[in-house]
Amino acid sequence: MTATPPTILVCSENQTLARELVTSAKSALGGRPGTIAALVLSTSGVLPAVAGADTTYIATVGDLSAESGAAAVALAAEAASARLVLISATKLGLLTGPRVAERLDAGYAAWVTGVELAADALTVTARSTLYSGVAVATTTFRPGAVVLAVTPDTFEAATETRGEAAVVALDVIEPPSRLTVRSIRPKVAANQGLATAPAVIDVGQGFRAREDLALASSLAEVLGGQLGCSRPMASDRDWFPEWLGLSGLKVAPKLVVTLGISGAIQHMVGIRDARVIGAVNNDENAGIFSQADVGVVADLYDFVPALVDAIRSRGVTLADD
């Protein structure tokens, strides 16, 4: 008996992430035949088809909320006969995924970094981050629908088109949202350079005052890097628009130097893919030292100026690739 080639539905509010999901869907198929359908949510008109998808569904919704998103995803999954649905694990995606799982009576996992659809096209296995990054869980689902929220930046974004992609319009009927939006304040644009910076100087609560960040900036300057930070520096102290870590940005530069970072797992998840991690902390028992390549037990206020001087005087630069 030959199994019918499966259809995988992908959906993200972000075009680049939607193309990453196409790649994760291809990886799930593992070279076997199958159809990739993409759902694009629109509040106005028609949006471009998603690169790499065989079919693009376009759903016009009243607002880009988790409620209307979930209604549209469930409808598209039904229209496409998709039993595997991939959503990007953005804030909106993480609010939408569990709702879709309820609507489709589907299995669900968040923070997914790997997907496999068995040759029988029935059994889905997902790899996901567990306990904030301490562990990886490999979940095998019972046959049936499965919804996965895939961690952004895990897969390369697809670029090629698969021939002439079909475009299908969907009519989403969803009661109007009961949320009344009174005001909107856009967030300060994130530092675009941080994600691709070759070096990141990662600052933590060891800094006592905002003006002291000049120390970190001088180190970033001599290494051609960018400043990043742990969550309290952004969410409590408001010194930065974004942070590195589980709930923030994840980077993988050649070098991360942490300054006054304790090494909590929720933060380390954001930097642990760096090629090399150097750490400066005055507490010799700080957890960061067991998670770094080279640690220095020193007061960053004394050490960083000496380090900047030494890098300058010795003519040290970042290594080549």
Next chain:
Amino acid sequence: LNIVALVKYSLDIGEVKVDPATSALRLAGVPRRVGNIDKNVVEGAVRLKESVGEGATLKALSLGPVEAKDAFKDVLAMGVDEVVLVEDPFDGEEEGGVAVRILEAALRRLEPVDVVVCGFASDDGYSQQVPSRLAERTGRPLLANVRSLTMGDGTLTAHQNLEDRVQTVAVPMPAVVSVDEEAFPPRRTTLMDALKARQKPVHQWSVEDDLGLAIADLAAASHVAEVRVRGVVVNRRQQVLRGSDMGELAGRFIEALVEAGALKGGNR
């Protein structure tokens, strides 16, 4: 106004260690406690209750092991009236959908409930399923990821922390509210609060006897066949340098980073 705060007795994941040889997790002896996010939930709920004053009630609802009972002293001291602990027949191993079915049944027994306050995620699981699933199942609007919460004229108003914006939104009650990370730093409690808390009840409910749910049905509702867990092993050099001469220490740091392949140059 009847408020229910959902509180999870969570693993202190900062204490979970990985056996470097086998990648196995060392979970034995890892402390459990009311989660940091959950303490923010309690604080947010207590403030809402206090803002209403007379006639407002606040219960905490938790799905967890029996030994969690002692952990609720702080929660009661912070201003919760009583705690309902539903003994978890799956000991935290069930999928989010099953946990929400149990919580939903417990909430039904606690009706009328005007506001359910919960964390946007739990400290340990962090999969962010409960608020959305609960809102979807109960048909209540969800105020997600809130950083403030006020009430007036049957309406809840909150600041929501979203991906690209912060927005002020209002919803009619009954509603579900999920609290953002560190949105409501928990208050310090006094000895007097602790003494008063001793008089407050912690009820223990069973899924089958008190909620009328069959454990077999709940197990059958699961979509998971198998979960395998492997710790993430850190393969770093873990070289630690010490010294009192900062210039000399900086030199050794640079040399070590050159050796690790991050820097080049610096030969003298």
